[in-house]
Amino acid sequence: MSALQDKYKELIDTANASGISNLQVSEQGNVLHIDGEAPTGEAKDKLWEIYNKIDPDYRAGDVIMNVNVAAGSGTKAKVTTDSTNLNIRKGPGTDQPIVGKAAHDAIVTLLSKPNDQWWLIKTDDGAEGYAYAQYLSPQ
Amino acid sequence: MKLTKIFLAVFLSSAILFFSCKPKDADVQTKITQQFAAKPDCAGASATVTDGVATLTGEVKDDACKNLAESTAKDVKGVKSVVNNLTTTPPPAVVTAPAVSSDNALTQGVTDATKDFPDVTATVNNGEVTLTGSIKRADLTKLIQTLNTLKPTKINNQLTIK
Numbered sequence: 001m002s003a004l005q006d007k008y009k010e011l012i013d014t015a016n017a018s019g020i021s022n023l024q025v026s027e028q029g030n031v032l033h034i035d036g037e038a039p040t041g042e043a044k045d046k047l048w049e050i051y052n053k054i055d056p057d058y059r060a061g062d063v064i065m066n067v068n069v070a071a072g073s074g075t076k077a078k079v080t081t082d083s084t085n086l087n088i089r090k091g092p093g094t095d096q097p098i099v100g101k102a103a104h105d106a107i108v109t110l111l112s113k114p115n116d117q118w119w120l121i122k123t124d125d126g127a128e129g130y131a132y133a134q135y136l137s138p139q
Numbered sequence: 140m141k142l143t144k145i146f147l148a149v150f151l152s153s154a155i156l157f158f159s160c161k162p163k164d165a166d167v168q169t170k171i172t173q174q175f176a177a178k179p180d181c182a183g184a185s186a187t188v189t190d191g192v193a194t195l196t197g198e199v200k201d202d203a204c205k206n207l208a209e210s211t212a213k214d215v216k217g218v219k220s221v222v223n224n225l226t227t228t229p230p231p232a233v234v235t236a237p238a239v240s241s242d243n244a245l246t247q248g249v250t251d252a253t254k255d256f257p258d259v260t261a262t263v264n265n266g267e268v269t270l271t272g273s274i275k276r277a278d279l280t281k282l283i284q285t286l287n288t289l290k291p292t293k294i295n296n297q298l299t300i301k
Binding site: 028029031048052057058059061062064065066068093094116117132133134 | 251280281283285289298
């Protein structure tokens with residue numbers, strides 16, 4: 001086992017134990033890459049908690065963990081902005097026009113995940129478009 | 140004996156013809172060179188003339204310049220024919236290095252990710268994201284998580300935690 005995998009042993013072990021699908025652990029240029037899909041938001045949070053514990057404030061820059069919460073069509077997600085509304089855009093990008101807004105703490109329907117940053121959602125009011133995944137927590 | 144004389148005559152006359160051609164070719168060549176110099180589109184072309192045949196060599200801008208050089212040479216008095224060996228400058232190679240394009244995609248993603256954190260400055264270089272500025276500890280994980288989904292090769296976190 002490499003020094004990196006040794007350092008992040010607890011993280012890798014937890015990822016293995018928490019049912020991450022398509023889990024891939026690899027090393028590239030002294031950076032540990034962990035990819036996969038977490039069954040729940042809690043599983044993902046747990047991994048980030050361990051990562052932050054081993055490398056406080058992510059200073060070492062030796063891990064890229066791309067683990068997202070699996071969510072199929074029709075899954076509900078909560079808008080987890082700090083306090084503001086979440087913009088719903090025509091396309092995936094902040095340069096795209098805003099077609100609607102989802103209120104803070106509102107529950108929206110997750111239609112698809114075209115990429116890891118922008119998810120296609122639909123509000124109960126019927127507004128449909130792309131929202132930034134950072135502010136959406138699948139339920 | 141008579142035959143020998145004829146041979147001699149033929150030899151001498153062809154020798155005179157041959158030598159008389161020499162300076163002429165050089166003159167023609169000079170003339171073509173002058174013509175080329177007068178036309179900026181012919182830049183890069185040069186000609187050598189042998190027995191009235193002008194051979195064009197060098198590299199010119201495009202096919203139009205290549206044809207212009209050929210007709211220019213043809214118009215010079217004393218040129219019997221033109222062998223056009225000019226080549227054209229290939230268009231500048233389109234840079235499609237994957238690192239560059241991925242940096243572009245990454246930069247766009249990083250711009251989106253840091254949009255709500257005005258105190259954070261992010262730079263992208265060779266797949267590496269470097270963060271400078273400041274951020275609240277509560278926001279740090281959220282930002283790092285999003286940057287991780289962009290699949291950079293590395294994240295250099297130089298942020299000051301408020």
